[in-house]
Amino acid sequence: MINIGNIIETIQMIDRQHLDIRTVTMGISLRDCAHSDAEKSCARIYDKITRKAENLVKTAECIEREYGIPIVNKRISVTPISLVAEASETDDYVRFATAMDKAAKTCGVDFIGGYSALVQKGYTVGDRKLIASLPEALSVTDIVCGCVNVASTRAGIDMDAVAEMGYTIKNIALLSKDKGCSGCAKFVVFANAVEDNPFMAGAFHGVGEPECVINVGVSGPGVVYHALQSVKGESFDVVADTIKKTAFQITRMGQIVAKEASERLGVQFGIVDLSLAPTPAVGDSVARILEEMGLEICGTHGTTAALALLNDAVKKGGIMASSHVGGLSGAFIPVSEDEGMIAAAKAGVLALDKLEAMTCVCSVGLDMIAVPGDTPAETIAAIIADEAAIGVVNNKTTAVRIIPAIGKKVGDTVEFGGLLGTAPVIAVHPQSSAEFIHRGGRIPAPLQSLRN
Amino acid sequence: MKALVTVIGHDQIGIIGGVCTKLAELDVNILDISQTVMQDCFTMMMIVDISTSGKDMETVSSLLKQYGDGRGLNIRLQRTDIFDAMHTV
Numbered sequence: 335m336i337n338i339g340n341i342i343e344t345i346q347m348i349d350r351q352h353l354d355i356r357t358v359t360m361g362i363s364l365r366d367c368a369h370s371d372a373e374k375s376c377a378r379i380y381d382k383i384t385r386k387a388e389n390l391v392k393t394a395e396c397i398e399r400e401y402g403i404p405i406v407n408k409r410i411s412v413t414p415i416s417l418v419a420e421a422s423e424t425d426d427y428v429r430f431a432t433a434m435d436k437a438a439k440t441c442g443v444d445f446i447g448g449y450s451a452l453v454q455k456g457y458t459v460g461d462r463k464l465i466a467s468l469p470e471a472l473s474v475t476d477i478v479c480g481c482v483n484v485a486s487t488r489a490g491i492d493m494d495a496v497a498e499m500g501y502t503i504k505n506i507a508l509l510s511k512d513k514g515c516s517g518c519a520k521f522v523v524f525a526n527a528v529e530d531n532p533f534m535a536g537a538f539h540g541v542g543e544p545e546c547v548i549n550v551g552v553s554g555p556g557v558v559y560h561a562l563q564s565v566k567g568e569s570f571d572v573v574a575d576t577i578k579k580t581a582f583q584i585t586r587m588g589q590i591v592a593k594e595a596s597e598r599l600g601v602q603f604g605i606v607d608l609s610l611a612p613t614p615a616v617g618d619s620v621a622r623i624l625e626e627m628g629l630e631i632c633g634t635h636g637t638t639a640a641l642a643l644l645n646d647a648v649k650k651g652g653i654m655a656s657s658h659v660g661g662l663s664g665a666f667i668p669v670s671e672d673e674g675m676i677a678a679a680k681a682g683v684l685a686l687d688k689l690e691a692m693t694c695v696c697s698v699g700l701d702m703i704a705v706p707g708d709t710p711a712e713t714i715a716a717i718i719a720d721e722a723a724i725g726v727v728n729n730k731t732t733a734v735r736i737i738p739a740i741g742k743k744v745g746d747t748v749e750f751g752g753l754l755g756t757a758p759v760i761a762v763h764p765q766s767s768a769e770f771i772h773r774g775g776r777i778p779a780p781l782q783s784l785r786n
Numbered sequence: 787m788k789a790l791v792t793v794i795g796h797d798q799i800g801i802i803g804g805v806c807t808k809l810a811e812l813d814v815n816i817l818d819i820s821q822t823v824m825q826d827c828f829t830m831m832m833i834v835d836i837s838t839s840g841k842d843m844e845t846v847s848s849l850l851k852q853y854g855d856g857r858g859l860n861i862r863l864q865r866t867d868i869f870d871a872m873h874t875v
Contacts, residue, residue, distance in 0.1 A: 336866065338820050340873040341792060341831050345862075399844055402864040586871040654875075 344583075345402075352556035352618040353584065354404040355591050356611045357444075358394045359532035361539035361547040361604060362386045364413040364448075368421035375422050376433035383410060383437035383446075386546050386601075391442040393598050397591055405591065406553070406753070410438055411537035412448035420460025427463050431471035431478045438477050445520075447537035449480035452527070454489040455776075465498060469505035472517040479535035485525035485722035487729045491777040496722065499523045500715030500771065504738055507707070511740040518737040519670075519702065519754050523718050525725030525732045530605050531661045536698075536733060547604035548596040549661060552588035553611040554580070555672075556618045558644075562626045573627060574647045581608060581651030589656040607661025608652030609697060610644070612672035614755035620644070620665050621674025621684075632674055633684030641665060642695035662731060664697025670750060670757035671702055679758040680747075686717075686760055694724050699733035704748045704757035707740035714738065716767035719777075727780050787837050788817070790866045791850065795859035797828040805830070805861070808853050812846055813839040828859075833866065 347353040367378035391408045398405045412418075412434065419430050431449050438446035449471055451461040468480055484499060485491040503518060510517030522536045529540020532549035539547070561580045565572050588606040596603035612620045621632035624640040645664040653659050667689070669675045678684035686703065693699040699721050705714070718734045725732030739748045739759050748757045793805055802821065809816060815838045821830040836846055847863040854861030 336790070336831070336833075336869045337873065338822060338829065338831055341790070341869055342794075342824065342829060344869055344872055345792060345794070396844075399847065400865050401868050402862055403868065582875075583872045587868060590868055590871050 347557050348403065351560045352613065352615060353554050353587070354406050355550060355588060356553040357407040357409050357532050357551040358390070358405055358591065358595050359409040359411055359537055359549045359551065360387050360390050360601065361411045361530065361543055361549060363539055363543065363545050364418045368418050370421060370423055372419070372422035372424035372426065372429060375419065376429055379418070379430065379433045380437045383412065383434070384440050387441040387443065389599060393595060397594050397598070401591070403587060403591065407444040408442070409532065409534060409537065410441065410443050410446045411532070411539045412446065413539050413541070414448055414450040414452060416451035416458070416460040416464040417541070419464065420458060425463055427467040428471045428474060431467070431475050435475035435478045443477070445477045445479055445534045447479040447481070447534050448539060449478050450482065450538045452483045453495045454483050454486040454492055456492060457495070465502060468502050468521065469509045469517070472506055472520050473509040479520045479537065481522045481524055481527065481536045481538060483524040483527040484718065485726050487526060487726050488779055490779040491525070491719065491722045491726055493719065493777055494774045496719050497712070497715045497771045497774060499718050500711035500713070503714050503736060504711045507738045507740050514748050514750060515737050515739055516750055516754070519735065519750055522733045522735040525722035526730060528661060528731055532607050533609065533611065533662060535735060543604070544602050546601045548592055548599065548601050549604040549607065550588045550592035550595070551607040551609055551611065551661065552584050553609070554584040555610045555612045555620045555623055557584060558610060559617065559619070559623045559626055562623060570643060574643055577644060577647035578651030581648045582655045584608070585652035585655035603658070605658045605660030606656040608648060608656065608659055608663045609661070610648055610665040612666065612668065613753055614671055614673050614676070616673050619672045619674035620667055621672050621678055625674060631681055631683040632678040633688050637688060638691050638695055641667070641692050645696055662697045666698060666701060667692055667696050668701035669703050670748070670755040671753060672755070676756055676758060679760055686762060690720060690724070693721060693732055694728065698731060699725070701733065701735045702737070702754065702757060704737045704739045704742070704759045705762050706743050706759055707738050709738050709762050710766070710768065712766065712768040712771040713762055715771045717762070719771070723777070787835070787843070788866055789834055789836050789843065790864050790869065791832040791834055791861065792864070793828070793830040793854065793859055793861050795828055795854070795857070797823055797826070801828055801859065802830065804857065808850065809834065812841060812849060814846060
């Protein structure tokens with residue numbers, strides 16, 4: 335028999351604490367869409383995406399209504415396009431992005447990811463063309479997301495790619511400056527990118543993935559925040575335990591939705607990504623969870639330790655609730671998408687250096703951070719290099735999604751709207767990293783033993 | 787199919803009678819009822835079987851919601867699996 339108290343608790347989580355399924359993402363392999371004729375390849379891409387994901391939105395909406403759980407986004411991830419487009423005899427890769435955009439809009443999804451390249455050890459011809467096309471591809475499309483993996487623990491850091499990413503990000507910002515540089519919100523640079531991530535902008539369908547798969551990303555910072563309010567003043571043992579129990583409940587909901595969606599769509603269930611993904615809504619913030627632990631403002635001393643506890647407890651609680659956990663799983667810290675982070679950055683407490691330290695223990699990296707528009711490309715590349723080093727040495731995924739806000743300076747804000755929120759422009763160090771970045775080459779893979 | 791009806795709102799005379807009548811009109815069979823007043827709030831849950839109703843879950847759900855809105859009650863119909871999953875190991 336179901337307990338009435340449990341029912342009310344669940345309903346309150348959904349109604350008042352912003353509990354939702356952040357995304358049901360269908361991963362689709364496009365490996366069979368390669369063709370020497372780019373036009374034919376694009377037609378195959380459009381046909382395959384619209385065929386496989388034809389019922390994705392309808393099915394997700396049906397589950398949403400039957401279970402009474404909001405599913406905020408429906409998304410598609412595809413094979414990194416550099417692998418598919420490489421067979422085509424063309425230099426114009428933007429048409430592949432356009433085909434993706436058109437297919438995704440036909441399916442009615444919110445985003446499509448996979449305009450991507452994996453260059454941790456160097457470029458192929460397709461990688462080079464894709465990366466060159468990124469600024470235009472992201473400015474002429476609306477819902478296409480891209481990522482580039484520039485480093486891995488096994489390969490080290492491709493510093494040529496890191497350098498190029500600095501310039502690429504500046505160019506993306508310039509081409510989308512009329513839209514608040516929003517192109518940069520659709521692009522992320524990774525170290526140790528995962529193949530089954532359902533979250534944007536970094537979702538792509540990895541080469542080890544099956545033909546078609548359903549991955550689900552949960553959310554729920556508001557629920558954790560609310561749960562911690564009931565253990566004020568208790569020790570960290572109690573805090574960790576409370577987070578674990580809450581993460582278990584959140585993930586169970588994700589598991590049910592993932593299982594149901596995969597059965598109804600006749601598509602293999604991939605993973606549940608048990609992430610705490612904040613939104614700009616009040617009461618749905620990761621920063622506020624850290625503050626609830628006893629910090630005056632997120633970003634002050636103690637923030638990294640608080641985040642480490644949160645990230646670890648979320649994983650421990652969630653892992654038993656799902657048959658397959660994957661993706662990025664942990665706590666996200668996207669500045670513009672988190673009401674508490676926005677406030678902390680505006681107050682000048684949350685700075686780039688502290689955010690970098692936090693990425694050592696969070697699930698991803700420097701996310702949705704706006705920096706002044708005149709930040710040199712080499713400085714952006716150096717920020718990426720630092721972040722990649724953290725990921726490579728610590729055997730974790732790290733990422734940089736940074737927005738050089740053209741025409742803006744420290745203290746200004748950039749409005750993206752919707753889930754992407756508002757980014758306060760924060761300071762970067764003015765000292766140059768240009769000579770460091772211009773060296774090029776590769777930083778060797780780190781030692782995996784003698785780890786002190 | 788079993789589903790859960792929850793009714794939440796300000797306590798008033800005739801809520802149970804009204805909701806039960808509405809369910810009977812929709813040919814929905816009630817299997818279990820539990821009701822309490824929590825924090826001045828009328829709270830009722832019912833396990834129902836909607837397979838006896840000729841209507842699908844979505845239609846039953848929206849008709850119940852419509853009825854609830856008319857009386858200032860929040861009525862929802864959900865599948866029961868979610869509650870089992872979230873509250874049992």
